[in-house]
Amino acid sequence: MTAHTPDRPRDLVLVGHGMVGQRFLEAFAEQPGAGSWRITVLAEEPRPAYDRVHLSSLFNGRTAEDLTLCPPGFLAEHGIDLRLGDPVTAVDRAARTVTTRAGHRLRYDALVLATGSVPFVPPVPGRDAAGCHVYRTIEDLDAIRADAEHAKTGVVVGGGLLGLEAAGALRAMGVATHVVEFAPRLMAVQVDEGGGELLRRKIEDLGVTVHTGAGASGVETAADGRARALALSDGRELTADLVVFSAGVRPRDQLARDCELPVGARGGIVVDEHCRTADPAVLAIGECALTVDGRVYGLVAPGYQMAETAARALAGSPGTGFTGADTSTKLKLLGVDVASFGDPHGTAEGALDVLYSDSRLGVYRKLVIGADGALLGGVLVGDTEAYGTLRPLAMGGKPLTTAPEQLVLPAGFAAAGPVALPDDAVLCSCHNVTQGAVRAAVHEQGCESVAAVKKCTRAGTGCGSCIKQLTTVVTEELAANGVATQTGLCEHFPQTRAELYEIVRVTGISGFSELLDRHGRGEGCEVCKPTVASILASLGGGHILDGEQAALQDSNDHFLANLQRNGSYSVVPRVPGGEITPEGLITIGEIARDYGLYTKITGGQRIDLFGASVDQLPGIWGRLVDAGFESGHAYGKALRTVKSCVGETWCRYGVQDSVALAIELELRYRGLRSPHKLKSAVSGCARECAEAQSKDFGIIATSAGWNLYVGGNGGMTPRHADLLAADLDRETLIRTIDRYLMFYIRTADRLERTSVWLDRLEGGLDHLRAVVIDDSLGIAAELDELMARHIDGYQDEWAATLADPERLRRFASFVNAPGTPDPAVTFVPERGQIRPARPDEDGRILTTPTPVLVAGPRLEVLTP
């Protein structure tokens, strides 16, 4: 037998498990031959790679776990040895070893440095005082949060991208916030003077004080050594018990310097276009690298491209290298949209600016047009709608076919029609995916949805800023391939439910016939009629049994009750929050007894009364309404119940009054018609006895307020709700739910529960959060107003029906024999109550309203 000695596995050591490091591991694992490497990752931070870009979301309810970038099982699957909390302290290039802080020494055949950068803290006196922070890691944010609890005034040093983000966070924590920027304008790197001025005004409107043209010259401390004020270079002093330094970052190149690898004059490990340093066994990627175009990129997208370049280089298939990257950015800072793309400063020779600025509307747009008419770059502040199209155009470098004025004027963008992008235009810069690749995914790989294209090309799975454009291209491409995305409601309406909703909202059409005649065809059906009825009702169209609307309702809505298997109905009075008085219980009991109805406690914390005939419904409801009960809308696509647990009032663990909140919410949203039913629950503490996380909107009390969860579902496909926002006060909570519900009603499909809707929503939870909390679409006021209208217009459907003889006419079993019960609806006794008779059973008709526990010669009656 011939002995086979496998090659000694080669050792790859990665220093730094940040965003780019993780991407490198993923890209490397995909390379052929990756399996012949033994990979060790040495990380300084105490946790695996996480999404630093969305760090600030830790302040609005996300947890550190939510940010993780390392999929479960990933490391094990690829045999990667990740060592957390043990940074590398030295590299010995001659021996090809690294040494860690804990004293371990590891050999490498290839070394990849992905050490990122450190926040730059200007060397001013007092900068280490308690109360001074930087903004880079999860630990930094934890420390800021802890200090912010006691701080009154905070100053952020640095008015760039990160500084403004930090300012937003401080402000959100209730700290009076100042921003100090040395340059004459905010975000000097990304925006020009005009944009910076507008940005400043918008940010000051939000209550953040901006000081430009001034630097920090020292931190003054109080007797206890904590920061008390920040001294400025212009001699002023700002009171501050919290200081966040965010004055730029510096590449972490110390390891390279120590082992005498070349670094740039202003830092950064010098690499070639394949990310190799002067020593071919050592590579550097991400924010620590100085690339061939002489730049250190402080953005994640170029880092990802370097990660992929390095992975290919190590696997021996270098391909095209990294020669520079798009630094376009689109952000929402303190609720202000800012985008810059291409060359926003117009540095190329012969470049011209085309400007549009409206300070009243708070919109600023600038395009930089090259001498040959190509779009070179631009700045958008206040309205970044056009970013998705303009950025790839700028990257394409071809002369524009549309007049640039058209592209900056208000609405001009839309008027100019769709702007055709070349196929080599990069749609997604995070993953460097071109429009051509997206098209190919559709017509060659057979992707039939945006989700499928995302999976197949990775486009849209980074920062998410390209999703809008991606969706447009995918839809166009599908249409071009004849995969008509069947989105119409039914054969009568080619529109989706959301589109019909918009038509009704905008045109004010108030009837089905008008809508059908103007926007549909045929006579309608059991799909579109109830859908339109629901839309009309959501938009405040009066009583659901009025006029033509009555003819549209599903049978259940038509009779304001739920049809049962034998043609009888059930009756469900509303019991808000599940709280009911003994008197209320007795009344329900008496009514059920008098009509001989079957009673059962439902899964929604209320009581269902079964077995009523159509003729009995008004009599039963008359008594319920007299006793103060209202419709429970068990029959409608509407709010069902807001379940509660007993909460703080009685429960020894409760931290808030969950019952009171549940009742308040149930009364607020009762009767709200929606694409599907809506369920809610409120739990008084984290033990979660009300099962709020399985509801369309669930609320869990915390000692600081309320956590709001959305998109939960029980039923056929259970889904745990997602945390939308944490520690809200009552008012913010209610406002957020108002908007969430109205946004759902506006955009969901027919019979689409919030769970499915949320999973389908482009941009997902982040987008939802942006819409309902930061008003990213500018529709919050409208949503608030729609909800206010619903609340004002609410009336109990049963009380209103009982008061109107016209509406009562339909509650007859037979039009030509009123008062005659349906002879086919029969019952038999069981366990002391009634149940529908089966076909082979000799059941009895129920007569009204005598006590009627059916009894007969052959039927056994259970007497308690």
Place this chain on the structure above:
Amino acid sequence: MTVEIHDGTRWQPVCTLDDLQPGRGVAVLLDGAQVAVFRDRTGGLHAVDNLDPFSGAHVLSRGLLGSRGDRPTLASPMYKQVFDLTDGRCLDEDTAPDGSPAVLRLWPVRTADPTARAAKESAA
């Protein structure tokens, strides 16, 4: 105006036209049989069995009118099968769960002006 149904031997008045809301129906008891009577959006009248062959419950009068292509239809309120009102056939399934054909009996239906008839009768 009165709505009349032919029960096989004669026309029987069952309700007034005002009792019928366009797009919806009512149930009629006709010598023990149950008939569902509808008026559509354009004023046309339809009468079919009230018994839903799929659920065995007498509920079709509570269904929704509509159209499929150019055929007027009725959707059962129980499990939403759709019936063609021109021939009573179920458009979704051919047979009911018990194996019988899922076809509704169509009952002839018309409107009559009772005052006109009364005048005619007294003149005769």
